[in-house]
Amino acid sequence: MKKLLTSLTLLLVATFSFAQAVNDSVMLGAQYANQVWYSLANDKQGTSAKNNWDIAFEINSITSSILLNSANGNTLWVYPKSDITGWSTIDTTGITTWPKLYNSDLAWEMGAFNVNIDPFDAADLGWGVYNTSNHQVVGDSLYVIKLSNGAYKKLWIEKLANSTYTFKYGNLDNTAEETKTIAKADFTGKNFGYFSIQNGTQVNREPLAANWDLTFTQYTAFVPVAYTVSGVLTNKTTGTVKVYPVNDPSTYKDYASQTFGSTINTLGWGWKTYNMTLGAYVIEDSTVYFIKDGNDDVWKLIFTGFASSNGKFVFSKEKLTSSVGINAPVKNNFFTLYPNPASAGAVSIVMDMAADATVNIMDMGGKVLNTQTLQGNGLSTHALNTQGLANGLYMVQVAMGNQVFTQKLAINQ
Structure with a gap:
């Protein structure tokens, strides 16, 4: 019986370990016009214009992260001269010296509106403070946002109550003020609900969180200063590890000795560099990425090309394991x-x-x-x-x- 089980195990491992590599590509379009969500098992899951939103609100987490679309040219500052009582008296004198706020490229839970968090206050979320009595988050910060069309707006995330974000914005001279809401129920199963301040509308732009592993997009990285890059970020439930150097990436499959992390920029943008002599992007060699998707299946990904003219990412992917009884991770460690x-x-x-x-x-x-x-x-x-x-x-x-x-x-x- 032991011999039979051992043989069956080896057969299963061999079946999954030597699956055929598949070549694929994702295209963002000229000037990286789009964002694309991608499933390793099921290919492209959605495409949306990168400039159709300004801010985004986290739906399925207690961290209540709020993102800024800095890749679209938006700029955000926390207002340093007053708390929320200064809503009607915003003064932008000296704004060029105020620190700009950006999303972290390490975790979705740390958006631009969260980075001014008080590290010594466990209830502070950056844009607001969690009330343990009524379980609401009450906004305690004012912001100034410069939109991609050049307009300056004041902005206040007022609260998160009953699973609904309430926020308002307006011109600096107190005209054209609007109060808007984002209800989590309108974005069930999504990571974020999006809003366009320029158009005054909600935007339902991303696929269900359970349906994608990678997103190909432009975002702000720190190299070391803030800089807009074109790269790949991973979903919240996706684990990743980069292995370098590898003698033969095409045959290397030793994912079992690697430690998978949850940092969303492990794939990132640094696998390509622009060669001025060649006038083209050169792909980092000797590099393999292992990715564990939301079903705990392990994949190998190798980048093989990039074209800036149409934002084309070229890569190979190979499924190495199935989640059915092979290398299934322990779920309850904490x-x-x-x-x-x-x-x-x-x-x-x-x-x-x-x-x-x-x-x-x-x-x-x-x-x-x-x-x-x-x-x-x-x-x-x-x-x-x-x-x-x-x-x-x-x-x-x-x-x-x-x-x-x-x-x-x-x-x-």
């Missing part, structure tokens, strides 16, 4: 940090461990500051190494087997 924010002394990490884990503490730019290894022993408590960390906001990343979990940690000693 960790908790306390105290958080940490005001003094040690920080404890409580984990339900099925295996040994590597813990990294990173700054918000993704630089690893401290690393430690914890032994797996079921539900257990460990001391987190915070030595040498200054006051501020950090990311704690736990890698266990092929899974990666991340939480924020605030230190205020």
Whole structure:
């Protein structure tokens, strides 16, 4: 019986490991006019004009992230001269010196409206504060937004209550003020609900979150300053890892020894560089990406070409495993940090461990500051190494087997 099971296992692994690679491409159009959502299993799932929205509201998460369409030329500032009581007296003198706000390219949960978060207030979401009594988020910040058409608007995200965002905007001279809402129920199953301030309308532009793995688009990256790039971001439920250097990318399939992460820009834009001599983009060689989709199937992706004239991404994809009984990940691993924010002394990490884990503490730019290894022993408590960390906001990343979990940690000693 053991021999029969072993043979069956080898047959299944061989079947999935040597699936045929498929060549495919995604085109954004001239001047990267569109955004495309893509499923590794089912190909293109949707296309929408990149300039048909200005702000977007998170639908299916407690982080209440709000995005800015900076790739369309919009610019956002938090108003530094007053709280919400200054709505009628907005003064933009000195606006060129105000810090501009951008979406993080590491996580969908950190939009431009969230980056001014108070790291020492667990209830603060950046644009507003969570009320534990009525479970509403109340907006406490004013913003100035410069739209792609050159118009300046004042903007206030007033609240999130009963699964509905309420916000208002208007001209700086207090004319043409509008109050609008985005109801989560209107975007059920989506990651975000979109809104065009220029047109005053909701935009239902992305496919169901369960139906896509990658989105090909323009977005703001930090290289190291903010810069608009054309690249690939991954869905919230998609795990990714980049392997470099690889002697023969066409045959390399060792995903099992890799650690998959949830950072959305792992594929990103850096796999291509423009060669001035050739007058064309050159693709990074010796590179393989492994992607675990929402069904926990593992794919291999290799970029093979890029054309800027029509925004064409060319790549090969290959399904390496099926989610049916092969390398299925443990779903219930978790960790908790306390105290958080940490005001003094040690920080404890409580984990339900099925295996040994590597813990990294990173700054918000993704630089690893401290690393430690914890032994797996079921539900257990460990001391987190915070030595040498200054006051501020950090990311704690736990890698266990092929899974990666991340939480924020605030230190205020």
